[in-house]
Every structure is written in C-alpha cells, then in structure tokens.
Amino acid sequence: MTAKRQIQAELDRRGLASFMNRTRWDALRKAVAEELPFPPPYQLQDVTAPRQALWESDEVDFHGDWSDESLEPVLGIEWLRVVPRWRKHVGMRVAPEIVDCSDQFRDLLVRLRLPWREDGRGFWIYGYAPADPATLTWDGEKPT
Incomplete structure (x- = not known):
C-alpha cells in the first residue's frame, strides 16, 4: 500500500478531516523563518505513527528545524505542537x-x-482533526 493510501485509510478509519495543505504548511514554514526571532521547537504527530508522549517540560533548550525537509511529508502531519x-x-x-x-x-x-x-x-496546528471545526481557532477568535 502506498503512503498516500495508508494515510487516507487511517483518516477514514478515525473520521479525520483535512484542515491544511502543502500551500499552508509552506506559508507557515516561510513565516517562521522570516518573522520570528528564533525557530520555535515543535513536536509532530504523523497520522500513521504510534501516539507519542508530550514533552515533560514546555521550556526547552533547543530550536526547531523548520527547513523544507523537516516537516516532510506534510501529507501525513496530524498535528504540530509548537512551543515558542x-x-x-x-x-x-x-x-x-x-x-x-x-x-x-x-x-x-x-x-x-x-x-x-x-x-x-x-x-496546536492541525493538519487533520475530527470533523468538528468548532474545536479550532480561526481568524483571531478566542481559543475554545
């Protein structure tokens, strides 16, 4: 089974909807590189990977890798947890x-x-999430 089909099968199994695409991920990477004083660290959860534990502390002593290759393949990103x-x-x-x-x-x-x-x-930036957009923040609304 190809990676794309494996991802789609997992999305269907879990009932997840797509909220991001390559254009949006690329815009985020570019903005982080050009506008922030440092590249913030992040944790990435891939749709098909085993669930990972969150970091113990939200204060880390390293930067994140926001290069073009670092988030590939963007098609599989379920969520990105950024600690700026x-x-x-x-x-x-x-x-x-x-x-x-x-x-x-x-x-x-x-x-x-x-x-x-x-x-x-x-x-938390979602590539995929349950098909309930009320749980996400849009256009500067207060987080729910």
Whole structure:
C-alpha cells in the first residue's frame, strides 16, 4: 500500500478531516523563518505513527528545524505542537533566560488564517482533526 493510501485509510478509519495543505504548511514554514526571532521547537504527530508522549517540560533548550525537509511529508502531519519559547543559556552560575515569542507566533497564525488552538502546553496546528471545526481557532477568535 502506498503512503498516500495508508494515510487516507487511517483518516477514514478515525473520521479525520483535512484542515491544511502543502500551500499552508509552506506559508507557515516561510513565516517562521522570516518573522520570528528564533525557530520555535515543535513536536509532530504523523497520522500513521504510534501516539507519542508530550514533552515533560514546555521550556526547552533547543530550536526547531523548520527547513523544507523537516516537516516532510506534510501529507501525513496530524498535528504540530509548537512551543515558542526556549531556555537561553546565560552562564554557568546564572539561571537561563526564557525567550518567548508566543505573541508573535499567535499573530502569525491569525494572519495566515491557519487552524489552531492554544492551551497551557503550546500552540496546536492541525493538519487533520475530527470533523468538528468548532474545536479550532480561526481568524483571531478566542481559543475554545
């Protein structure tokens, strides 16, 4: 079975609807690279991959890889959890600085009109989700 057919079979089995396409993923990658002060770290869940555990902490000490190849194949992305902050090392005896670009990232999502929601664990961008758009945030509405 081809990857595309395997993805479609899983979408049908779970009743998921598509909310993103290649154009929207590419627009997001480009905006992150050009507009944010650093590439925020993210977790990616593929439709056909086993469920993964979320990071223990929402403060990480690394950047995300937003290169063209990093999110491929975009056809299989169920969701992307973005944590737009990181612990910047300052010195051995100094606490790390928390660098946060959440407001800029939120503005970017609203401007691009992407399907997203925000909670205490980060920003969730959905490639596929249950066919209930009321659970997503659109056009700057308050998250549900």
